Amino acid sequence: MSTLAPLPVVIPLSVAALLAALNKFLHRRISEALSILATIATGVVCGELLLQSQIQPVIHWFGGWTPRAGVALGISFVIDPIGAGAAVFTSLLVLAALVFSLHYFDTVGTLFHVLMLGFLGAMCGFTLTGDVFNLFVFFELMSASAFALCGYKVEEPESMQGALNFAITNTVGALLVLSGIGLLYGRTGALNMAQIGRTLGGRLDGLVITAFVFIMAGFFIKAAVFPFHFWLADAHAVAPTPVCVLFSGIMVELGIYAVLRVYWTIFDGPFAAHRWDLRALLLTVGTITAVIGAVMCFGQRHIKRLLAFSTVSHVGLLTIGFGVLKAGALAGVALYVVGHGLVKAALFLVAGLLLHRFSSVDELELHGRARNLRATGIVFFAAALGLASMPGFATFRGESGIIDAAGSIGQGWVRAIFFFSGVLTAGAVLRVWGRVFRGMGKGEEAETAGAKKIKEGRETTQPSYGIPAVMFAPAAALVLLAIAIGLAPGIKNAARTAASVMQGRAGYQARVLEHAWVPVVPAQEENTPMGKGLAWSFATTAAGLFLAFLSLSSYWPRKHMLTRPVAVAVRGLRSIHSGHVGDYVAFLTFGVAAFGVVLAALVHLH
Amino acid sequence: MSFFPYLVAAWLFIIGLYGIVTSRNFVHLVICLAVLQSSTYVLLLSIGYRVGGVAPVFVGVKVGTPAVDPVVQALMLTDIVVEATVVALLLALALQLQKHANTLDPDKLKALEG
Numbered sequence: 001m002s003t004l005a006p007l008p009v010v011i012p013l014s015v016a017a018l019l020a021a022l023n024k025f026l027h028r029r030i031s032e033a034l035s036i037l038a039t040i041a042t043g044v045v046c047g048e049l050l051l052q053s054q055i056q057p058v059i060h061w062f063g064g065w066t067p068r069a070g071v072a073l074g075i076s077f078v079i080d081p082i083g084a085g086a087a088v089f090t091s092l093l094v095l096a097a098l099v100f101s102l103h104y105f106d107t108v109g110t111l112f113h114v115l116m117l118g119f120l121g122a123m124c125g126f127t128l129t130g131d132v133f134n135l136f137v138f139f140e141l142m143s144a145s146a147f148a149l150c151g152y153k154v155e156e157p158e159s160m161q162g163a164l165n166f167a168i169t170n171t172v173g174a175l176l177v178l179s180g181i182g183l184l185y186g187r188t189g190a191l192n193m194a195q196i197g198r199t200l201g202g203r204l205d206g207l208v209i210t211a212f213v214f215i216m217a218g219f220f221i222k223a224a225v226f227p228f229h230f231w232l233a234d235a236h237a238v239a240p241t242p243v244c245v246l247f248s249g250i251m252v253e254l255g256i257y258a259v260l261r262v263y264w265t266i267f268d269g270p271f272a273a274h275r276w277d278l279r280a281l282l283l284t285v286g287t288i289t290a291v292i293g294a295v296m297c298f299g300q301r302h303i304k305r306l307l308a309f310s311t312v313s314h315v316g317l318l319t320i321g322f323g324v325l326k327a328g329a330l331a332g333v334a335l336y337v338v339g340h341g342l343v344k345a346a347l348f349l350v351a352g353l354l355l356h357r358f359s360s361v362d363e364l365e366l367h368g369r370a371r372n373l374r375a376t377g378i379v380f381f382a383a384a385l386g387l388a389s390m391p392g393f394a395t396f397r398g399e400s401g402i403i404d405a406a407g408s409i410g411q412g413w414v415r416a417i418f419f420f421s422g423v424l425t426a427g428a429v430l431r432v433w434g435r436v437f438r439g440m441g442k443g444e445e446a447e448t449a450g451a452k453k454i455k456e457g458r459e460t461t462q463p464s465y466g467i468p469a470v471m472f473a474p475a476a477a478l479v480l481l482a483i484a485i486g487l488a489p490g491i492k493n494a495a496r497t498a499a500s501v502m503q504g505r506a507g508y509q510a511r512v513l514e515h516a517w518v519p520v521v522p523a524q525e526e527n528t529p530m531g532k533g534l535a536w537s538f539a540t541t542a543a544g545l546f547l548a549f550l551s552l553s554s555y556w557p558r559k560h561m562l563t564r565p566v567a568v569a570v571r572g573l574r575s576i577h578s579g580h581v582g583d584y585v586a587f588l589t590f591g592v593a594a595f596g597v598v599l600a601a602l603v604h605l606h
Numbered sequence: 607m608s609f610f611p612y613l614v615a616a617w618l619f620i621i622g623l624y625g626i627v628t629s630r631n632f633v634h635l636v637i638c639l640a641v642l643q644s645s646t647y648v649l650l651l652s653i654g655y656r657v658g659g660v661a662p663v664f665v666g667v668k669v670g671t672p673a674v675d676p677v678v679q680a681l682m683l684t685d686i687v688v689e690a691t692v693v694a695l696l697l698a699l700a701l702q703l704q705k706h707a708n709t710l711d712p713d714k715l716k717a718l719e720g
Contacts, residue, residue: 133681140688144695151699157707160699161715164632167699171639171692172626178646178685179619185678186653580712581635582627589623 004052005060005077007045008087008128011038012121020114028110035113036098039120043091046124050084056517057501057508058084059130070513072192078130078512081498082334086127086250086257089338093249093345094120096474097242100349103356103468112152119145119246126254130512132181132266133191135258139177139222143170146251150239162238165581169231169588173221176592180214183207184266193265194512197505204270209603212267213596216259223255225319226289227591229312230577230584233296236308241352244304248311248348249341256318256337260330263322264503275325277602281595282323283411290316290417292573294424299570303351303361303432307344310387310425314340317421320414321402328408330499331492332401335485339394342482343386347429349475350380353467354436363432368439375476376467377437382479384433388426388541389418391534394485397492400533415536422540427547434552441552611652618645632700632710636693643689647682654678 015038019031026034052058058079061067065074094116101112122142129135147170151163185191187207188199200208217228224232232252236244263271271278293313300306314336321333353376355361358369370377386393399418406414434440485491500520501507510516576583622642629635654675660667662676704710 133684137684137688140692144688144691147692147695147699151702154702155706157703157715160703160707161712164696164699164703167692167696168626168635168639171689171696172623172642175619175642175646175689179615179649182646182649182653182678182681185681191677579715582629582712585623586627589627 003060004045004049005058005079005128006062008042008049008091008124009121011042011045012117012124016114016117016121019110019117023110023114026110031110031113032098032102035117036095038117039091039095039098042120042124043088043095046084046087046091049079049128050081050088053079053081053084056519057511059512059515066515067192067195067513070198072190072195072513075134076130076192076512077128078194078508079128080501080508081494082257082330082502083127083261085334085338085498086254087124089341090120090123090127090250093246093341096345096349096478097245099470100245100352100474101240101242102470112149115145115149115152116242116246119149123250123254127257130193131191132184132193132196132262135193135262136174136178136181139258140174142251142254143167143174143222146170146243146247149243150235150247152240152243153238156238159238161579162234165579165584166231166235168581169221169228169584172585172588173218173228175218176214176221177218180211180218183211183214187211192512193262194509197266197269198509198513200266200269202269202272204274204603206600208267208270209600210596212271213592213599215262217592217595219255219258219262220319221255221588222252223259223319224252224289224312224315225255225285226292226312226316227587229289229293229315230587232312233305233308233577234579236311237302237305241304241348241355244307244348244351245345248307249345250337252311252315253318253337253341256315256322256333260322260333260502264505265508268503268505274603274606277599277606279323279325279409279411280602281599283320283414285595286316286319286321286323287414287417288316289313289319290421292316294421295566295569296573296577298424298428298566299574300428301363303354303363303366304348306363306428306432307347307351310429311344313421313425314344314387317399317402317418320406320417321398324402324406324409324411324414326405326409327496327499327503328405329402330503331495332398332403332405334398334495334499335394335401335491336398338485339386339389339396339398339482342394342478342485343383346379346383346475346478346482347387349471349478350376350383353471353475356471357467363435364442366436367442368436370437371439373437373467376472377433379472379475379479380437381430381433383475383482384426384429384544385541386479386482387429388422388544389537390541391537392483392486394482394491396533396537397486399537401492401495403533419536419540419543423543423547426541426544427551430544430548431551434548611648611655615645615649615652618642618648630711630713632703632712633697635712636696636700639696640689640693643685643693646685650678650682650685 060077061074122138126138147167150166151159153159184196188196190196221228290313293309297306297309318333321329351361360366386395389395389399403415504520622638625638626635656672656674659672659674662673
């Protein structure tokens, strides 16, 4: 029993309620200070829980409803290192977003902080809970806060369109999850994940496959996996910058977290004999997502939309990491989420800075205008290198974890997907850097393969001559942290142990239902030589730089031979990203049906 | 217990999706989403139903009387609360769209293509 366990949800939600109630009376600075203090307190409590969970997962039964004779009736928090780590990371990103917004929204009401704290509390509860219906409720609380935050600029029709697309697709996803949970309850009579896993055992039939497909597809909608990713770019293009930081940095990744958690506690038993079928499906879907996201990313001129498609591509890589179904790959996914979240958050913060300073996030319109912002340019450039998984960044540690694990089951080809995604997304971000911060290439008259200019309203009202420190410092700090984690010794072993705890289904069940704990000894892995990974990683960075240079340079002869195929692919893909919510839900329906049919067919055949 | 309620749940799910895909008005579309939600209510209640079971109020009934499952009813109530919030929020967004863009037709919004 831990008395600390409920606090990561209680602190933000009660402060949010307080701020909402006193909305009329509080000065803006006081509510900002209160929300930042509440976020720091949440982060500290989560950090303490992370330390406690290193020994054994921390369990908290609400109302003292502990399991009797191995049957759980109460609702529990089960806090293992991956869940607690995700909660710490969430608090960190919320803190960065709140500090950034100190200067960002001059017209922001207290309600912005109420929503941010609600978002924080829901995400913490989501990562810590051990009950599958509780997971759904936190999922919906997180979504509702996110919808409201996304549509915060109510006077812009684009904002409303983006928020509606986001809200409708994600609500359909939540209802899929709930239907899946209902089916599982019908079969097992349990809502506790450990209990469901134990009762279900190894039985795999039509109902279990249907429940799995519903739950996985529902969370994949939040994770923006193809063909469920369409909402993501719309939501990111219109959401206020501090909100984009949280969307790309952690919310989307929590979709992957939920699939991982549900798979390893519940569905690993039934699918144990069919892992290769599931691998085939997940590796395919991950590859398609990574490729489409990367190509679309390169074809954007709206910087926030470009970064959003880069997130789609990296989620594809995370799906590949999940699809390997190995402890090493899971550890890699955890490190990759942290590394990617840090650099992507920094990139969004710089985009917000540009919007504040120049009233635009359009790459071509900003041509050469940020030449004087040296320090900001360096942060943007460094974050782009992190996106390419350059050695020294946390993304590199994650990437090599996933690729090594994939190689150990004979799927070394995924390295090519990491290379492709890294080159195109980093190339696109570096192209932005060259054009905006160095004045390279052309401005408005440049070739864009049909990319449209999207209007972006200002978010600040004061005249902006310089760069406020509270806007620059969080971005720089996040990039430095990404490098620090990338260089920290022992982080890989910690991640491997955490991954083994998450994957140990029998240990998890015993800990939750019988209060017993056998320390997990992570499986020994053969030491893969670092040389090859390093070489590939530097090659990715170099190719990304070259691609950016190529697309900006006007002297290069026969450049069109390389750029034209990309432009054709972009034009084709662009036509399916219609901004029409009906199209998105049609793709979604098709995707769920295809997942189900393919998985059932594969399981039936083997 | 027949499989008929499950067919109703599946049917509500499918026509809800069909309505969302083909809708030309965001208010209509949000109501289609509410139809989709009612599919989960039917599903949850059918799962907890016991033939001949009484309502799960255990005052003045003999021990051992079959009763329908109260847990799914609690889940359904939570579901209603959660989804009512979401629907209210969606309608508020649609209202703002009408105010500032003077349309509710998803076909007429072209800003976020590509």
